[in-house]
Amino acid sequence: MKKILSFSLAGMMLASTLLAGCSTTAKTESTEANKEVAESTTAGISSENTVIKLLVPGYDGGYLKEQLDNGIAGFEKENEGVKVEIVSVGWDELNSKIVSLYQADDAPDIMLTGSRTLKQLATLGIAEDLSAHITDEFKANRVESVLATGSVDGKQYGIPMAFSSRALYYRSDLIETPPTNWDELLATAKEVHSSNPDVYGFAIPTDITSGTDELLNFIYQNGGALVDDKGEITFDTEANVGTLEYLKQFNDEKLVPDVVSTARGDQATLFANGNLAMFVSGPWEKETLDKAADTAPYKVAVLPEGKQKAETLVTDSYVISSISKNKDLAWKFVEFMGQPEYQRPVSEAFGWFPILKEEFEDERFKTEFMQAFAASIEYGISEPQVEDWDSFNKAFLTAVQKALTGEMGAKEALDEAQSEIAK
Amino acid sequence: MRHSLKSQNKVSSNRANFQKRFQPYILLLPLFVVVALLFGYPIYRIISGSFFKIAIINGEMDFVGLENFKKVFSAKFFLPTLSLTFRYAIVTVFLKLSLGFVMALFMNSDMYFSKFLKFMSLLPWAMQQVAVAVIWKWILDGNYGYLNFYLQKLGLMHENISFLSNPGMAFFAASFVDTWLGLPMVSMIFMAGLSNINSSLYESAKIDGAGVISRFIHITCPCIKRVFLVTLTLVSIWTFNSFNVIFVLTGGGPMRSTETLMLKIYEQAFSKFNLGAAYALSSVVVIILFIFTMLYYKLEVEED
Numbered sequence: 001m002k003k004i005l006s007f008s009l010a011g012m013m014l015a016s017t018l019l020a021g022c023s024t025t026a027k028t029e030s031t032e033a034n035k036e037v038a039e040s041t042t043a044g045i046s047s048e049n050t051v052i053k054l055l056v057p058g059y060d061g062g063y064l065k066e067q068l069d070n071g072i073a074g075f076e077k078e079n080e081g082v083k084v085e086i087v088s089v090g091w092d093e094l095n096s097k098i099v100s101l102y103q104a105d106d107a108p109d110i111m112l113t114g115s116r117t118l119k120q121l122a123t124l125g126i127a128e129d130l131s132a133h134i135t136d137e138f139k140a141n142r143v144e145s146v147l148a149t150g151s152v153d154g155k156q157y158g159i160p161m162a163f164s165s166r167a168l169y170y171r172s173d174l175i176e177t178p179p180t181n182w183d184e185l186l187a188t189a190k191e192v193h194s195s196n197p198d199v200y201g202f203a204i205p206t207d208i209t210s211g212t213d214e215l216l217n218f219i220y221q222n223g224g225a226l227v228d229d230k231g232e233i234t235f236d237t238e239a240n241v242g243t244l245e246y247l248k249q250f251n252d253e254k255l256v257p258d259v260v261s262t263a264r265g266d267q268a269t270l271f272a273n274g275n276l277a278m279f280v281s282g283p284w285e286k287e288t289l290d291k292a293a294d295t296a297p298y299k300v301a302v303l304p305e306g307k308q309k310a311e312t313l314v315t316d317s318y319v320i321s322s323i324s325k326n327k328d329l330a331w332k333f334v335e336f337m338g339q340p341e342y343q344r345p346v347s348e349a350f351g352w353f354p355i356l357k358e359e360f361e362d363e364r365f366k367t368e369f370m371q372a373f374a375a376s377i378e379y380g381i382s383e384p385q386v387e388d389w390d391s392f393n394k395a396f397l398t399a400v401q402k403a404l405t406g407e408m409g410a411k412e413a414l415d416e417a418q419s420e421i422a423k
Numbered sequence: 424m425r426h427s428l429k430s431q432n433k434v435s436s437n438r439a440n441f442q443k444r445f446q447p448y449i450l451l452l453p454l455f456v457v458v459a460l461l462f463g464y465p466i467y468r469i470i471s472g473s474f475f476k477i478a479i480i481n482g483e484m485d486f487v488g489l490e491n492f493k494k495v496f497s498a499k500f501f502l503p504t505l506s507l508t509f510r511y512a513i514v515t516v517f518l519k520l521s522l523g524f525v526m527a528l529f530m531n532s533d534m535y536f537s538k539f540l541k542f543m544s545l546l547p548w549a550m551q552q553v554a555v556a557v558i559w560k561w562i563l564d565g566n567y568g569y570l571n572f573y574l575q576k577l578g579l580m581h582e583n584i585s586f587l588s589n590p591g592m593a594f595f596a597a598s599f600v601d602t603w604l605g606l607p608m609v610s611m612i613f614m615a616g617l618s619n620i621n622s623s624l625y626e627s628a629k630i631d632g633a634g635v636i637s638r639f640i641h642i643t644c645p646c647i648k649r650v651f652l653v654t655l656t657l658v659s660i661w662t663f664n665s666f667n668v669i670f671v672l673t674g675g676g677p678m679r680s681t682e683t684l685m686l687k688i689y690e691q692a693f694s695k696f697n698l699g700a701a702y703a704l705s706s707v708v709v710i711i712l713f714i715f716t717m718l719y720y721k722l723e724v725e726e727d
Contacts, residue, residue, distance in 0.1 A: 095693055095696075096694075099693050099696060102479050120696075125480050258566065258583075260585065260677045261564070261566070261588035261677075266566065270566070323480055323481070390695065391690075391694060394690075394694075398678050398679060401677055402678055407678060419499070
């Protein structure tokens with residue numbers, strides 16, 4: 001008997017440890033049954049008491065909270081009986097949340113996600129093809145090049161709602177003339193650091209959330225790309241090796257804070273604390289920097305050019321779930337949020353650039369501060385569209401970290417990443 | 424009449440025999456049902472799922488035989504990740520057991536503050552693992568971390584140390600935090616084992632002139648051996664399965680230096696949406712942990 005008891009206990013012990021890691025992936029067979037129940041339930045419910053779920057990364061941390069809440073209140077007022085429920089998730093856990101919600105047959109009707117993951121969501125059949133909704137009338141109000149970032153292989157899977165541009169922030173008391181090209185950027189970083197040893201000349205973020213977007217500025221400026229026209233991954237090109245070798249010089253000369261642990265979000269803090277002289281980011285850093293402007297005065301300049309002028313065009317999009325039972329209502333919400341009354345506050349929240357043509361006339365774009373960001377847009381290149389963004393992102397960042405820290409040569413590291421992704 | 428009495432006796436003795444033989448199993452049946460439902464079914468799902476290609480949207484399953492296993496075993500990451508997981512488990516288990524044993528020795532002694540020490544040592548056990556990992560992430564931060572700040576204040580270092588961004592350091596940092604969380608349990612188990620040793624053994628050894636080291640080697644070690652082996656097995660299983668601490672502290676980085684099998688399973692399932700491969704990797708873990716569990720089972724039976 002004791003044997004049996006010990007065996008049971010041992011079994012329970014093994015199982016409990018396993019379940020900790022795997023239980024969420026266990027798909028129940030009752031999915032179909034649940035669906036049927038849900039369908040039959042919704043079939044009997046009029047749109048007057050329909051709930052649509054909107055997945056918003058970063059919402060609990062304040063990302064677009066006020067703006068979305070206002071939009072939702074307006075939408076609910078206009079569509080009596082309809083309720084929009086927000087499901088919040090961290091940016092880094094966005095994909096895992098999507099999986100678990102789909103596995104639990106509780107998929108959100110609308111997802112707010114980086115446009116870079118659209119291809120993956122489309123390939124997996126998660127994102128609904130919205131091409132039929134993209135009428136001339138719809139396009140008439142939108143900035144076409146920005147709208148295009150929501151399309152994959154000619155099909156519109158995302159409706160962009162946030163569009164950001166980059167500029168170079170620099171300490172105006174330490175740097176008289178901002179650098180305009182790569183050589184000057186390196187020289188200025190050296191100069192500032194040698195006369196102020198406590199101040200890093202520049203920063204190179206390699207964090208999993210935003211690192212690739214920021215590194216792409218350099219990749220594009222050097223005439224490189226991470227994906228070719230056919231959608232094939234091209235990490236190990238001569239241009240990309242050259243980019244990493246250039247960036248490595250900053251680390252070799254200790255001009256940048258630890259490249260492995262620096263996140264894009266850390267740069268403004270380092271700058272405001274007086275530990276950083278230059279960094280590349282978007283207009284949303286203004287609020288943090290203004291607070292410390294007395295001790296760390298700043299100005300912004302157009303991104304320094306490499307072989308060419310370039311920057312990464314980053315957009316976030318609304319995506320409608322392919323298995324939503326309220327697709328029409330979900331589209332109605334996306335269209336509703338695209339009205340100037342609701343889109344403008346969203347764009348203004350983080351100093352984003354126009355989604356709608358009429359936003360170009362806004363006063364905020366005429367300031368000296370925003371001009372520096374606006375100047376690079378015409379040289380903008382979209383983020384790569386790949387079928388597995390997370391793996392692509394991780395492999396590339398790992399290669400960058402290995403190359404910049406000298407763990408591997410730039411070519412070797414990019415070759416390794418290329419073969420890892422190709423597997 | 425005699426015949427019917429005989430047969431009646433036979434029936435009742437058969438019933439008694441039956442009861443004697445099967446009653447314990449009948450009584451155990453509810454436990455088996457619970458175990459089968461709560462643990463057996465999910466494990467069955469993990470193992471059976473590894474033979475299918477599973478669509479994320481509708482859960483459609485296409486039988487692919489051993490394809491998922493073939494892919495997993497031939498993947499470049501498999502052997503390095505498996506080796507890393509074992510190295511991580513070995514280092515962390517060693518730290519947990521050695522420090523846990525030393526702590527247990529102190530707490531079991533008559534020293535001052537031993538009760539306070541017992542209370543303090545239990546605190547990490549009471550804290551939420553994710554919160555602990557976040558706190559340690561702050562402490563070990565390479566730019567503004569407390570540890571770097573105090574090391575420099577005390578004049579022990581002149582430059583910041585990249586605890587979480589240097590591959591080697593991050594490995595040990597994750598192992599250390601995992602140890603910090605696991606110590607209370609280990610030290611409590613050891614303390615229970617130590618307190619079970621009959622004090623008269625020590626007293627008579629003392630009378631016979633045995634010193635502290637001799638008493639430790641000839642009394643403490645043999646008496647604690649079984650507890651030690653059971654703890655080793657349990658801690659090995661828990662550590663092999665560590666996920667929360669590593670995920671929050673390093674996310675498997677830097678440069679994959681802390682990416683253990685559990686993180687790979689997570690990546691396959693939630694980044695690559697490749698549920699079949701995640702199940703296949705989970706099955707590998709099942710087999711490895713099954714071996715550990717059998718070891719534990721063997722030790723339990725040996726005790727009986």
